[in-house]
Amino acid sequence: MQIHQPRLAEMVADALRDRIISGRLKDGDGLPRQEDLLAEFNVSKPSLREALRILESEGLITVRRGNLGGSVVHAPRVGNAAWSVGLVLQSRGVPMTDLRDALKSIEPVCAGLCAAREDRHETVLPVLRAIHDEVVAAVDDEVGFTVAARRFHEQLVAVCGNETLIVVVGALESLWSSREEAWARDASLTGEFPDRRRRMTGVRAHERILRSIADGAVDRVQQQARVHLESTLLYAVGENRPVAASSPRQIGDVGV
Structure with missing residues (x-):
């Protein structure tokens, strides 16, 4: 044959x-x-x-x-998963608001898992604190601030300890980051980027999340993450804008 x-x-x-x-x-x-x-x-x-x-x-x-x-x-990475998920969502015309709502529901679960880890002081907090320092250092650089802040959220997922969530939610985080960073570049040029006061509000929210993780306060950090996401995920969502896939090389990878 x-x-x-x-x-x-x-x-x-x-x-x-x-x-x-x-x-x-x-x-x-x-x-x-x-x-x-x-x-x-x-x-x-x-x-x-x-x-x-x-x-x-x-x-x-x-x-x-x-x-x-x-x-x-190239070893399989979250970027590959994000590419595949992005293609499916794009083919269905799924709007960015749908992706936003998914992250608002699932990312707080990852924050809670971070707080529940017995080894969080060795595996979670050093990573997130280092990135938080980058966020603070970039507060006057609009695009740099966005990139660093998105890394904080991505790594919150990456160190949660559940491999399935790391891949699945990490793919969604990568898709969102790709869009938000593009929005930040445009908003910085047009003067529509949130002012420094709002950026510092985000910084303080990250600090509260870090303290709750350090305390092992699962319920508290989940609530803090929800409140924070309610305010920060308002940006980068255009009217009826659909999710768009990017190639694995264009998508940032979640991981440590």
């Missing part, structure tokens, strides 16, 4: 993807040379090129063209 080229490409992509996901091919590794892959899989050059195109579209490799050539491996 003859196997058609698209099916061959999928089989090669499946085999290489399995090596990347299993860790046999690690982040930053190069794929074997084209000649070696052709010999190993016994496929044509068009089938191999299509297999590499599939993996590149998934953010698992970067194909270097020109004299250098070759392909570099």
